Amino acid sequence: MNSSLIDYIQHLADNALIMAQRNAEWCGHGPVLEQDIAITNISLDLLGQSRNFYQYAAQLINESEKSDEATEDSLAYLRTERAFKNCFLAEQPNGDWAQTVLRQFFFSAYQFLLYKKLQDNTDEQIAAIAAKALKEVTYHLRWSSEWVIRLGDGTEESHQRMLTAIDELWQYTGELFMPAAYELESGFDVSSLKDDWFNKVVAVFEEATLPVPEKCFMQTGGKTGIHTEHLGFILAEMQYLQRTYPNAEW
Amino acid sequence: MVTSSNIETKKIWTILEQVTDPEIPVLTIADLGIVRDVKINGDEVEIIITPTYTGCPAMDMIAMNIKLALLENGYSNIKISSVLAPAWTTDWMTEDGKRKLKEYGIAPPQSESGPRKWRGPESFHVQCPQCNSSNTRCISEFGSTACKSLYQCNDCKEPFDYFKCH
Ligand SMILES: [Zn+2]
Numbered sequence: 001m002n003s004s005l006i007d008y009i010q011h012l013a014d015n016a017l018i019m020a021q022r023n024a025e026w027c028g029h030g031p032v033l034e035q036d037i038a039i040t041n042i043s044l045d046l047l048g049q050s051r052n053f054y055q056y057a058a059q060l061i062n063e064s065e066k067s068d069e070a071t072e073d074s075l076a077y078l079r080t081e082r083a084f085k086n087c088f089l090a091e092q093p094n095g096d097w098a099q100t101v102l103r104q105f106f107f108s109a110y111q112f113l114l115y116k117k118l119q120d121n122t123d124e125q126i127a128a129i130a131a132k133a134l135k136e137v138t139y140h141l142r143w144s145s146e147w148v149i150r151l152g153d154g155t156e157e158s159h160q161r162m163l164t165a166i167d168e169l170w171q172y173t174g175e176l177f178m179p180a181a182y183e184l185e186s187g188f189d190v191s192s193l194k195d196d197w198f199n200k201v202v203a204v205f206e207e208a209t210l211p212v213p214e215k216c217f218m219q220t221g222g223k224t225g226i227h228t229e230h231l232g233f234i235l236a237e238m239q240y241l242q243r244t245y246p247n248a249e250w
Numbered sequence: 251m252v253t254s255s256n257i258e259t260k261k262i263w264t265i266l267e268q269v270t271d272p273e274i275p276v277l278t279i280a281d282l283g284i285v286r287d288v289k290i291n292g293d294e295v296e297i298i299i300t301p302t303y304t305g306c307p308a309m310d311m312i313a314m315n316i317k318l319a320l321l322e323n324g325y326s327n328i329k330i331s332s333v334l335a336p337a338w339t340t341d342w343m344t345e346d347g348k349r350k351l352k353e354y355g356i357a358p359p360q361s362e363s364g365p366r367k368w369r370g371p372e373s374f375h376v377q378c379p380q381c382n383s384s385n386t387r388c389i390s391e392f393g394s395t396a397c398k399s400l401y402q403c404n405d406c407k408e409p410f411d412y413f414k415c416h
Contacts, residue, residue: 037390037394038391038392041392041396042392044396046305047305049304125334128333131335131336132304132337133304135416136303136304136305142391
């Protein structure tokens with residue numbers, strides 16, 4: 001069995017799951033009810049994507065190992081930090097609303113281009129999941145773009161908060177377009193999406209009266225399992241129940 | 251040619267028409283276009299469904315309700331399969347389903363095709379299901395469930411859900 005394909009699918013799943021988990025932290029804490037509902041809806045969409053990818057990865061693992069031990073739940077709840085292949089951006093803390101919507105905007109702009117490409121993937125299941133999710137990601141991108149514009153071109157304080165968020169998150173965007181070995185082997189060269197992504201960011205930032213960040217050192221590691229300190233805390237909370245009460249169901 | 255398998259398949263479709271969406275109980279899964287196929291493999295009945303939204307939590311419940319409905323009607327060997335492609339679209343919702351939605355107080359999806367093509371949340375006017383006014387506005391693109399947006403009527407002031415095009 002092609003282990004790079006399994007790694008690749010888990011990478012896609014982990015990205016969606018960790019973003020979903022982060023956004024879900026807003027549940028009951030959103031700035032207004034409608035936006036609380038919006039961010040948790042986005043979280044739910046991402047969780048659905050991750051489930052589809054994990055189910056597929058589990059199927060491939062079981063086929064190759066002639067077992068039935070891998071499930072979507074075992075992949076989400078029983079892997080350790082080093083096995084997670086999500087990008088740095090996904091695991092960054094929510095911070096304030098500005099940081100959350102900016103993280104979503106960077107991520108959705110990336111996912112939009114990624115899924116657009118993957119919907120024609122030769123692997124039919126990856127293509128089907130991407131085509132389905134693309135419709136939802138289109139909403140996420142529009143929603144997050146509107147928020148970046150609203151806050152950037154808003155009050156002095158909201159503008160300042162966006163600047164702080166850019167300072168915080170920009171360094172994690174480069175990794176999205178630096179392909180890991182499994183991406184090159186089983187996906188495609190994601191660096192090809194970089195220009196389109198950057199142009200989208202520039203267009204939205206211009207409307208938001210935000211400066212386009214200058215070149216800076218880009219952090220990398222998440223895709224190959226080297227994470228910032230934040231992922232461990234996310235997993236501790238997310239995996240607590242299955243770790244403490246193995247096989248618990250409700 | 252009418253075969254016993256045809257008759258059986260037709261009977262199963264009739265049963266499936268009684269299964270409703272747990273979140274919008276006026277709609278059946280047939281109205282929504284969720285059931286893609288019914289297959290009879292020997293003594294096994296296979297129902298092929300497709301999710302409306304990737305993360306729709308109602309899908310597990312819908313699958314269970316299909317199973318229960320078939321069990322009640324004497325079928326015991328039931329398999330529910332889920333397919334993702336082609337991706338579900340609101341174009342598969344029946345006209346009858348759209349009418350029922352409106353009566354229930356949810357504005358039905360406006361067709362993607364034709365002159366009213368979706369170009370953003372306020373590019374066309376969604377009709378108020380209460381007073382039929384087209385003078386409405388989008389409050390939030392995300393509503394109480396993944397498939398709905400929140401609107402308000404500027405005339406009768408009533409807030410309402412819009413089942414968005416997808
Ligand atoms: Zn009205």
